[in-house]
Amino acid sequence: MTALPTHRPFLDLPPLTGASGTVRLPGSKSISNRVLLLAGLAAGTTAVHDLLDSDDTRVMLDALRALGCTLRDDGGVLHVTGLGGRLHVHEADLFLGNAGTAMRPLTAALAVLAATQGGSFTLAGVPRMHERPIGDLVDALRPLGCQVEDLGTPGYPPLRLHGTAGGTLAVDEPIRVRGDVSSQFLTALLLALPLVAGTRDVVITVDGELISRPYVEITLNLLARFGIEVERQGWSRFTIPAGSRYLTPGHIHVEGDASSASYFVALGAIAADGGAPVRIEGVGLDSIQGDIRFVEAAQAMGAQVRGGPGWLSVHRGLWPLKAITLDCNHIPDAAMTLAAMALYADGTTRLTNIASWRVKETDRIAAMAAELRRVGAVVEEGADFIAVTPPARDAWRAAAVRTYDDHRMAMCLSLAAFNPARVPVRILEPHCVAKTFPGYFDALFGVARARPEDVPVITVDGPTASGKGTLAAEVAQALGYHLLDSGALYRATGLAVMDDGVDPADETAVARVAGLLDLRFDGGRCWLRGQDVTDALRSEQAGMMASRVSALPAVREALHGLQLAFRRAPGLVADGRDMGTVVFPDAELKVYLTASAAQRAERRHKQLISKGISSNIQALRADLEARDLRDSSRTVAPLKPAEDALQLDNSVLTIDESVKRVLGWWSERRPFGG
Numbered sequence: 001m002t003a004l005p006t007h008r009p010f011l012d013l014p015p016l017t018g019a020s021g022t023v024r025l026p027g028s029k030s031i032s033n034r035v036l037l038l039a040g041l042a043a044g045t046t047a048v049h050d051l052l053d054s055d056d057t058r059v060m061l062d063a064l065r066a067l068g069c070t071l072r073d074d075g076g077v078l079h080v081t082g083l084g085g086r087l088h089v090h091e092a093d094l095f096l097g098n099a100g101t102a103m104r105p106l107t108a109a110l111a112v113l114a115a116t117q118g119g120s121f122t123l124a125g126v127p128r129m130h131e132r133p134i135g136d137l138v139d140a141l142r143p144l145g146c147q148v149e150d151l152g153t154p155g156y157p158p159l160r161l162h163g164t165a166g167g168t169l170a171v172d173e174p175i176r177v178r179g180d181v182s183s184q185f186l187t188a189l190l191l192a193l194p195l196v197a198g199t200r201d202v203v204i205t206v207d208g209e210l211i212s213r214p215y216v217e218i219t220l221n222l223l224a225r226f227g228i229e230v231e232r233q234g235w236s237r238f239t240i241p242a243g244s245r246y247l248t249p250g251h252i253h254v255e256g257d258a259s260s261a262s263y264f265v266a267l268g269a270i271a272a273d274g275g276a277p278v279r280i281e282g283v284g285l286d287s288i289q290g291d292i293r294f295v296e297a298a299q300a301m302g303a304q305v306r307g308g309p310g311w312l313s314v315h316r317g318l319w320p321l322k323a324i325t326l327d328c329n330h331i332p333d334a335a336m337t338l339a340a341m342a343l344y345a346d347g348t349t350r351l352t353n354i355a356s357w358r359v360k361e362t363d364r365i366a367a368m369a370a371e372l373r374r375v376g377a378v379v380e381e382g383a384d385f386i387a388v389t390p391p392a393r394d395a396w397r398a399a400a401v402r403t404y405d406d407h408r409m410a411m412c413l414s415l416a417a418f419n420p421a422r423v424p425v426r427i428l429e430p431h432c433v434a435k436t437f438p439g440y441f442d443a444l445f446g447v448a449r450a451r452p453e454d455v456p457v458i459t460v461d462g463p464t465a466s467g468k469g470t471l472a473a474e475v476a477q478a479l480g481y482h483l484l485d486s487g488a489l490y491r492a493t494g495l496a497v498m499d500d501g502v503d504p505a506d507e508t509a510v511a512r513v514a515g516l517l518d519l520r521f522d523g524g525r526c527w528l529r530g531q532d533v534t535d536a537l538r539s540e541q542a543g544m545m546a547s548r549v550s551a552l553p554a555v556r557e558a559l560h561g562l563q564l565a566f567r568r569a570p571g572l573v574a575d576g577r578d579m580g581t582v583v584f585p586d587a588e589l590k591v592y593l594t595a596s597a598a599q600r601a602e603r604r605h606k607q608l609i610s611k612g613i614s615s616n617i618q619a620l621r622a623d624l625e626a627r628d629l630r631d632s633s634r635t636v637a638p639l640k641p642a643e644d645a646l647q648l649d650n651s652v653l654t655i656d657e658s659v660k661r662v663l664g665w666w667s668e669r670r671p672f673g674g
């Protein structure tokens with residue numbers, strides 16, 4: 001399982017200037033949750049390849065598990081052994097988060113199963129899910145004989161579905177469902193009703209105009225993969241033939257998510273102007289997802305897109321982008337990305353026929369209008385449209401934008417960071433991307449470029465054992481910034497010098513070792529020449545050696561470029577001894593961390609004891625004082641606070657208190673207010 005993003009109150013994006021490189025997309029949410037349900041209803045085992053791992057699929061997996069399906073992860077391939085249409089568990093309380101693709105289809109499937117085999121199931125979600133309509137689906141199920149009880153506001157989750165064994169359903173007459181609020185109600189019936197199509201055709205008719213039609217095509221496509229060939233007459237009559245049974249295809253592959261692709265198509269259109277394109281892998285022009293047609297909309301705005309099976313490649317074409325007016329009913333999710341692209345258009349972009357935006361993760365028309373205005377755009381909204389006029393160059397504002405627990409708000413608004421005014425953007429509650437794209441920001445920073453001088457840096461300098469490593473790591477974690485433990489570079493040089501038997505006093509030889517340092521930081525571990533040296537770096541011996549080699553000017557010079565390269569979006573926290581004075585003299589915040597020698601000796605003593613290493617506190621203190629003296633009296637980059645550094649004596653502060661202090665200073669310096 002991939003790690004879900006850390007919960008942090010905000011993520012600041014520096015002004016971004018360009019983009020190129022490759023993004024590998026996570027799996028499609030719509031395909032993943034349909035495949036999981038179909039595999040869960042079928043007999044036998046289905047091997048699902050490239051399944052999306054996100055909030056929406058986790059709630060579906062939890063539900064299947066609770067219902068008695070067997071799930072086995074085998075090196076990234078999920079083997080789902082289904083129920084074969086027979087309930088194994090007759091009572092369960094299911095929590096479905098904010099996943100429409102879990103709530104609606106499971107409601108239909110469990111209503112039918114409970115009504116025919118007996119059982120009682122409650123389906124609930126997050127508070128917003130309890131504001132998302134489901135009445136049209138309930139209204140379709142009740143006349144069949146399904147018992148659906150409203151546990152809250154009628155027409156909305158939570159619901160209880162129950163029934164007694166041996167019940168039959170009235171499916172001889174066509175089953176009517178409204179299609180103008182969400183296509184997921186029809187999808188839910190199509191996925192569930194093969195359960196009762198044993199001896200007769202089951203017909204579903206759609207009342208009212210069906211919206212979001214391409215999602216119904218995904219449903220039909222995947223039903224066919226599971227052996228069920230639904231006959232469709234226009235968009236108003238669907239027949240599930242008598243004798244339909246879910247048959248596992250054995251293996252099934254989930255395409256990359258076409259809605260997730262839209263952010264990178266937009267990125268290419270806005271920012272890939274330097275030769276190399278933004279390449280998107282995992283979804284291509286052969287996709288079965290309707291949102292692939294976002295590509296046409298992006299092309300109409302000026303994007304240059306090429307593509308093939310499983311890939312897209314995007315360049316900037318027209319600039320500024322061309323404003324468009326578009327009926328977006330066929331691409332309700334990706335259309336939000338057009339609203340963000342509209343920030344860079346040559347006039348007013350008008351997106352119409354998007355009333356369903358109002359009943360999704362949030363009221364997306366209202367939310368998008370409010371947040372685009374916050375960055376400076378002029379926005380008009382109506383019941384079913386939004387019209388966006390970009391900010392004039394000097395009207396762009398550094399804004400803290402709200403995301404309303406809506407993944408797409410966070411991803412769309414990140415595109416505002418390419419503004420010509422070079423103002424940063426603060427994304428509030430950025431972890432909401434976990435609904436469908438947990439790694440979104442990493443993917444974005446993997447391809448987006450910022451000018452180094454626009455990337456914010458916080459430096460934390462101070463004497464040995466002052467706790468700067470811990471403080472810097474915590475601050476970096478809180479802000480989602482990169483971390484440079486510059487001491488580790490010197491320690492690693494020290495280790496490499498010992499390894500190679502180089503004389504630590506031979507400046508030229510040591511500098512050569514430093515210049516060729518093959519060092520990699522990854523997930524809190526550090527590899528030197530392919531070997532994990534995380535613990536070795538912390539040894540007293542490495543520390544003493546670091547202090548010696550770091551006094552050599554040629555060594556400091558050799559490591560300088562390496563250190564500068566850590567300054568990458570979204571930002572950097574750099575800890576060391578000369579970060580604020582020499583390496584990042586333009587850092588926005590410089591902290592000089594101190595603690596009394598007695599305190600530092602005691603901390604180091606405790607640290608060593610906890611590792612089972614005995615030590616003498618007096619000797620430690622003498623060592624520290626000797627090192628302080630050597631570090632502050634050396635001629636190159638002596639240890640001293642930068643003139644503009646803020647001093648923090650943490651002798652009597654807890655780590656949390658120190659972190660809070662630094663984050664407080666930081667927020668005072670940011671342009672977002674509050």
Ligand SMILES: O=C(O)C1=C[C@@H](OP(=O)(O)O)[C@@H](O)[C@H](O)C1
Pocket residue numbers: 029030031100101181182183184187211212215216332333356
């Ligand atoms: O069936 C699906 O997978 C979906 C259908 C669409 O919803 P509506 O039919 O409610 O527009 C879409 O917005 C949603 O993200 C996924």
Ligand SMILES: C=C(OP(=O)(O)O)C(=O)O
Pocket residue numbers: 098099100101333360361408436
């Ligand atoms: C509307 C969306 O989700 P859901 O599947 O919960 O309807 C979406 O992902 O944009």
